[in-house]
Amino acid sequence: MLQRNRLPVFFAISLVFSLPKAVHAESITVNGPWYEFSFAQVGQDASGCFPADANGIDCIPSPSGNSVSAGTAPWVYTSQSDTVLTVTDVSLRGDAFEVFDNGVSIGTTPTVATGGGCGDDPVPCLADPLVSHKSFLLAPGNSSIAIQPTAILAPGSAYFQVETVPEPSTIFLNAIGLPAFFALSRKQRPPGKKRGEAP
Amino acid sequence: MYAAFILTQRRLLTCLQTVTASFLLAICIMRAASAQQEKSQAPDASTVGPLATVTEDYDLGPAVNPVILPGCVPTSSYDCNTELKARIYRPQTLTGVYPLIIFLHGNHATCGRPYNPPYQDPPGFPGNPRIDDNNQYTGTGTCPVGYVEAPSYLGYAYLANRLASYGYIVVSIDANRGINAGPGLANDPALIFARGRLVLTHLQFLSECNINGSTELAACDELKGRLDFGNVGLMGHSRGGEGMRAAYNLYNAPGSAWPTLIPNRLNIKGIFEIAPTDNTNMVSGNSLDANGTAWNVLLPMCDADVSDLAGARPFDRMLQDTSESPPTQKSTYTVWGANHNFYNTEWQVSDTVTLTNPVVRFSCIGGAPNTDLFPDSPGSPNQRLTAISSLLAFFRANIGAGADATFNQNFNPLFSLPQKVTDETGASVAFPTLVNRGYSPSANSIFNLIVDNFDKPTGTSSYGIPDDVSNITINDGGVRNEDPVLSAGQITWNTPGSSVFFQTNSTDINTFGRDLTGFKTLDFRVSRQYNSLNPVGPTDFSIQLVSANGILTRPVRISNYTDLRGPVGGVFGGRHPILQTVSVPLTDFGNFNLVKNQVRGVRLIFDQTPQGAIYITDVRFLNTFGSGVPDLTQVLGGQAQGLSLPNPNSQSAQGFTGGSSNTNESTILVHHGHIVSIRTGSAMSALQNQPGVEIEVFSQDGFPVRDAKRVLQIGKHQFFLDRYKDDDMHTLIFTLTNDEFAQVATGDPVRVQYGTEPSQEWWDLGYLDKSITNQNR
Numbered sequence A: 001m002l003q004r005n006r007l008p009v010f011f012a013i014s015l016v017f018s019l020p021k022a023v024h025a026e027s028i029t030v031n032g033p034w035y036e037f038s039f040a041q042v043g044q045d046a047s048g049c050f051p052a053d054a055n056g057i058d059c060i061p062s063p064s065g066n067s068v069s070a071g072t073a074p075w076v077y078t079s080q081s082d083t084v085l086t087v088t089d090v091s092l093r094g095d096a097f098e099v100f101d102n103g104v105s106i107g108t109t110p111t112v113a114t115g116g117g118c119g120d121d122p123v124p125c126l127a128d129p130l131v132s133h134k135s136f137l138l139a140p141g142n143s144s145i146a147i148q149p150t151a152i153l154a155p156g157s158a159y160f161q162v163e164t165v166p167e168p169s170t171i172f173l174n175a176i177g178l179p180a181f182f183a184l185s186r187k188q189r190p191p192g193k194k195r196g197e198a199p
Numbered sequence B: 001m002y003a004a005f006i007l008t009q010r011r012l013l014t015c016l017q018t019v020t021a022s023f024l025l026a027i028c029i030m031r032a033a034s035a036q037q038e039k040s041q042a043p044d045a046s047t048v049g050p051l052a053t054v055t056e057d058y059d060l061g062p063a064v065n066p067v068i069l070p071g072c073v074p075t076s077s078y079d080c081n082t083e084l085k086a087r088i089y090r091p092q093t094l095t096g097v098y099p100l101i102i103f104l105h106g107n108h109a110t111c112g113r114p115y116n117p118p119y120q121d122p123p124g125f126p127g128n129p130r131i132d133d134n135n136q137y138t139g140t141g142t143c144p145v146g147y148v149e150a151p152s153y154l155g156y157a158y159l160a161n162r163l164a165s166y167g168y169i170v171v172s173i174d175a176n177r178g179i180n181a182g183p184g185l186a187n188d189p190a191l192i193f194a195r196g197r198l199v200l201t202h203l204q205f206l207s208e209c210n211i212n213g214s215t216e217l218a219a220c221d222e223l224k225g226r227l228d229f230g231n232v233g234l235m236g237h238s239r240g241g242e243g244m245r246a247a248y249n250l251y252n253a254p255g256s257a258w259p260t261l262i263p264n265r266l267n268i269k270g271i272f273e274i275a276p277t278d279n280t281n282m283v284s285g286n287s288l289d290a291n292g293t294a295w296n297v298l299l300p301m302c303d304a305d306v307s308d309l310a311g312a313r314p315f316d317r318m319l320q321d322t323s324e325s326p327p328t329q330k331s332t333y334t335v336w337g338a339n340h341n342f343y344n345t346e347w348q349v350s351d352t353v354t355l356t357n358p359v360v361r362f363s364c365i366g367g368a369p370n371t372d373l374f375p376d377s378p379g380s381p382n383q384r385l386t387a388i389s390s391l392l393a394f395f396r397a398n399i400g401a402g403a404d405a406t407f408n409q410n411f412n413p414l415f416s417l418p419q420k421v422t423d424e425t426g427a428s429v430a431f432p433t434l435v436n437r438g439y440s441p442s443a444n445s446i447f448n449l450i451v452d453n454f455d456k457p458t459g460t461s462s463y464g465i466p467d468d469v470s471n472i473t474i475n476d477g478g479v480r481n482e483d484p485v486l487s488a489g490q491i492t493w494n495t496p497g498s499s500v501f502f503q504t505n506s507t508d509i510n511t512f513g514r515d516l517t518g519f520k521t522l523d524f525r526v527s528r529q530y531n532s533l534n535p536v537g538p539t540d541f542s543i544q545l546v547s548a549n550g551i552l553t554r555p556v557r558i559s560n561y562t563d564l565r566g567p568v569g570g571v572f573g574g575r576h577p578i579l580q581t582v583s584v585p586l587t588d589f590g591n592f593n594l595v596k597n598q599v600r601g602v603r604l605i606f607d608q609t610p611q612g613a614i615y616i617t618d619v620r621f622l623n624t625f626g627s628g629v630p631d632l633t634q635v636l637g638g639q640a641q642g643l644s645l646p647n648p649n650s651q652s653a654q655g656f657t658g659g660s661s662n663t664n665e666s667t668i669l670v671h672h673g674h675i676v677s678i679r680t681g682s683a684m685s686a687l688q689n690q691p692g693v694e695i696e697v698f699s700q701d702g703f704p705v706r707d708a709k710r711v712l713q714i715g716k717h718q719f720f721l722d723r724y725k726d727d728d729m730h731t732l733i734f735t736l737t738n739d740e741f742a743q744v745a746t747g748d749p750v751r752v753q754y755g756t757e758p759s760q761e762w763w764d765l766g767y768l769d770k771s772i773t774n775q776n777r
Helices: A004-018 A122-126 A168-174 A179-185 B002-035 B136-140 B157-164 B192-212 B239-252 B312-318 B381-398 B405-411 B632-636 B738-743
Strands: A034-039 A057-059 A067-069 A075-079 A083-089 A096-101 A104-108 A133-138 A141-151 A156-164 B053-064 B081-091 B098-104 B111-113 B131-134 B169-173 B227-237 B268-274 B294-300 B330-335 B420-422 B428-430 B435-440 B448-452 B468-470 B473-477 B488-493 B501-505 B521-528 B542-547 B568-570 B574-576 B580-585 B599-605 B612-622 B669-684 B690-699 B710-714 B717-719 B722-724 B731-737 B749-754 B761-767
Touching: A034 A057, A034 A122, A034 A141, A075 A156, A083 A096, A083 A122, A083 A141, A096 A133, A104 A133, A122 A156, A141 A156, B053 B157, B081 B157, B081 B192, B098 B157, B098 B192, B098 B239, B157 B169, B157 B381, B169 B192, B192 B227, B192 B239, B227 B239, B227 B381, B239 B268, B268 B381, B294 B312, B294 B381, B312 B330, B312 B435, B330 B381, B381 B405, B381 B420, B435 B521, B448 B501, B448 B599, B488 B501, B599 B612, B690 B738, B690 B749, B690 B761, B710 B731, B717 B738, B731 B738
Parallel strands: A034 A067, B098 B169, B098 B227, B227 B268, B268 B294, B294 B330, B435 B580, B669 B761
Antiparallel strands: A034 A156, A075 A141, A083 A133, A083 A156, A096 A104, A096 A141, B053 B081, B081 B169, B111 B131, B330 B435, B420 B428, B448 B612, B468 B501, B473 B488, B488 B612, B501 B599, B521 B580, B521 B612, B542 B599, B568 B574, B669 B690, B690 B731, B710 B717, B710 B749, B722 B731, B749 B761
């Protein structure tokens, strides 16, 4: 029979075990480094990299030191201006991704052929036209990013980075090669399917 | 209200019970997971068998046998006779056919006398040892007055009787006559092939007994129809070990006459060697291996005779044979604290001491547990225990229709050694020391996916793929005591961390990795360099498998798989960085399933021990757990089989601290002597009557009979063909061809030593003076 004087202890233990599981989200830095994330299966949310994400996979960091391991997804940030989210595969070609913001799909990186690769550094991989990568424009406000692989050669790692869109005056002053991008930045966030909906 | 409180309390209690049960379950799962990091224990093969045993002898008498000693030329003290003489250990009652094991002892003086302190011998040697210091029996079959034959062949009764109790017929050969301490042949200076031919001649005799019996020799007649020549094992100690390799190779050589001479078809299924020599490349440049048969070598870490642990070399060479047929297990078993002599109970003075006054001792070095298992005399039960345990396991696993391959787990580093083994009295006792094991189920490519043998230029794997290194240094090169064919990565690091690593790659970056589906383990060989970077305690580091697609497995730590200490050794032979095999089940790597189809490389991360210096080589993936290990359950599931799960670091827990320095390490022992004469001749007996030069040398300290080959070093040149002038071992005669003599010059320093490697003991004989040639002195 449970003795009454032990109840507080049991209450405390019960409280610990009955607490809802904390929902972790990793704040990321806009205009910061590349964030490396890991993925294992098509249709399954990508994770961060171990140990930043306890449930993530161990990732090979970029050899040029321009990256950090992403923590637990989703990856959140707040921006007062438009931002561009760039996602790129690395290592072996053939992986592609769908990107979600606040649970809404904002697009996919292109499906590419397998064969060859671009190394472990996101910068040269971004320049490789045979590697799946894409930039997504996001409106100001709170963003919560999740990524799912749509095609994988093998479980692996990839990168994303968030940068603010330069002010129009800056673009004008710089005035080179980005009119289309400028026009795009005036548009609203594109509607997308909810996560879990069929494409 | 109170009822509501009670209800709430009950709900809480129910909740609490659920929570508690979940908590306990979680603990159980965690403990189970932890237990999976521990090794199962190999079964003890050394228990006394069920059969009563008897011994019988046969001795066919001396005879000149040109098959055994071809071209032997008699002298006044050496008649070229050999003899077929042996002791048989067998089950008392013979009711069927029995596997056959042949034993062959090593090189040792053939006549001995009682210990006689303080006049002839230094005092203080316990156990009244027989002093074997005369070789008269070799050449004449007699010993001087006061001496008896030193019966080296009886010194393994403790092993033979135990084998016989399990239904083996063991024949221990006496090689004293004509061979032991005998003069070398020109093309066989250490008489290794002569030993091999002696063994095959015994097998020929035994086969004839098996087929025909004998009306004249009961020991032979009782073997009629009893010997299973399809299940033959060989055991050799010292030169006997290499002699057994010679027998195996002579029998299996293309065009060999032995399959015709031996009526029964011989199938040698295993060779077990104790502290063997590796001399045969002295003359021919070709070494003897044991490809195609199970093989194990027991290496005494403090061996002061074969002090370079030359028996490690065949293992290195056989790991190069990627087409071995049939694929068979190879292993090394290096026993800390053991000497050379005391595996034979008839060799009663330790090889680590001199019978000089004062006595010079070459004890073990490197710190516990590499402490002497042996006294100065007359033997070491603890040391013999390591042979009982390993030899019984080897033959019971590999030889005989009823062989039980699970005993091979004793050689497989996936398993720990038995904590308890059975001594000569039948008592169960604790395993006495630490053993480093090297292991391969076979180098055949059907089992192995090689990653890196370090056989390409530094910085590249065996595929020529660049390594990835960070904050370490690496140079590829040889390892002391290992065969020259072996190359290893010599890695050092000075600070620990996740960014301090060495990664060897089997595929190039940006290409598909290897598919390891069906593979079982990652194996590599590792030892510590003798380097002040290493701590006194064990070295630890992490290992990860690297995917071609940018990820890695979770790491494992080497401390879960071996106790990486040393190097230790003996004062005489120095420190021995003998490589041991680490075998990691691939499923021990967390997330292995995520990378197994695209494995690019293996990464060693030096994130544990702050500094270190190691050798690493033979990095490979294996698709088998090895002989006697049918599945992973057996590797990890010891409890399910009623086996205990020892703490893999139990030896650490006992306070082992190998790796410390020892002030006696620099001991050098120099004997003195001189060149007596240099004589030319047109028909030298040692050269099959070819012309040559004899150099006679003398030392008051004598030149003892050892298993390591005596070597005459003149300047940079070494010569091996020698004989004792008489039986008291103070005078040696080396024979050189005229061409060899022409290579050396007046003024060259002259010395005698044992073994070809630089030694810490030698006989200084002054300088060569060719002007004394053919002068009477």
